[in-house]
Amino acid sequence: MSTAVVETEEHTALRSAVAALGKRYGRDYMTTVVREGRHPDTLWAEAAKLGYLGVNLPEEYGGGGGGIAELSIVLEELGAAGCPLLMMVVSPAICGTVIARFGTDAQKAAWLPGLADGSLTMAFGITEPDAGSNSHRITTTARRDGDDWLLTGRKVFISGVDIADATLVVGRTEDARTGRLKPCLFIVPRDAPGFQRSQIDMELQAPEKQFELVLDDVRLPSEALVGDEDAGLLQLFAGLNPERVMTAAFAVGMGRYAVNRAVEYAKERTVWKTPVGAHQAVAHPLAQAHIELELARLMMQKAARLYDEGDDLGAGEAANMAKYAAAEACVKAVDQAVHTLGGNGLTREYGLASLITAARVARIAPVSREMILNFVSHQSLGLPKSY
């Protein structure tokens, strides 16, 4: 895709450099890592060493001093090469951003250099079994015990807890049990007593696993609280908007990968007189997928820019729209790519069928298609609420 009109020269250069790295690893690397039950540590370490993982983090803590615009380019290009790093969505994008914006100097010094150089990873846990899309209902509760906090609750579908050094857990303080969500964020080390995880058996072929978490009076020092216990939603959305932009990047990257594979195939595969790609019934849906991915990326660039310029409110709407557009474009692109390969679309060898499940993740997480449509109906269009 051509980018010159909407991207700076630096962005275009970053894009090609990351694309070159992605090409060296590619889909085969990811498939092997998954098959052998490993994690993409080598790619993670190399991306970190080249400054890509911490590109959004402050320079004084070893980051690149850029923003979500740059970080989303990195994830999109790795995805387009077939080797996306899902933990980028949570570790540098959510956790890095929240700590950089709201953490104490000690928290910044403890976490940001490691998140930037890839030696530390953080997971992020907000989803609960009884709250789901309705985060106002989360019940993970923090109560004071002397100077410490005791954190109790359950989380579900939390990605990468096994490999993350800590999980940034969204709870609420005890006196805010009811009413609107007054979230507070805690850094919970992986091996904290009372912090248990069990892997959920997902139908996904990805190196990052999802976990159910049980927090049973997990004792945390007062400095485990990130930011202000009353900062509330502002602080939370400081992390959630980058998450949405990054999910859009993940989806656009995957969609591009799928379309490219299908286009290569459609140029070669000949069962009548011409390659199948000459039939418009094959070509047009691929062209459509390409257009829709490009449009989704434009929205993603807008959201990233608004966020990086400090417009949290504007970024909120744009990030939701970008996540929606990218997920829908990705699901359609993957579906068409699989179809383009005929029977081969469903073989292990061609590796596209597993993307059918993977693409659906972007439609559900971190906020579902319906919740974005609700947001746009209410916030952008001013329509009344049904719930």
Ligand SMILES: Cc1cc2nc3c(=O)[nH]c(=O)nc-3n(C[C@H](O)[C@H](O)[C@H](O)COP(=O)(O)OP(=O)(O)OC[C@H]3O[C@@H](n4cnc5c(N)ncnc54)[C@H](O)[C@@H]3O)c2cc1C
């Ligand atoms: C692979 C994967 C990785 C994930 N990683 C993380 C992670 O790292 N950290 C984390 O915190 N969470 C994570 N999640 C959880 C994810 O964010 C949730 O699955 C998502 O927010 C939806 O919540 P739910 O699954 O409880 O669905 P529910 O809230 O139960 O929704 C079920 C269905 O009902 C619809 N629905 C609900 N309410 C409404 C409404 N008011 N109007 C219309 N439709 C509605 C939804 O759109 C959905 O289709 C992950 C999920 C997956 C699948």
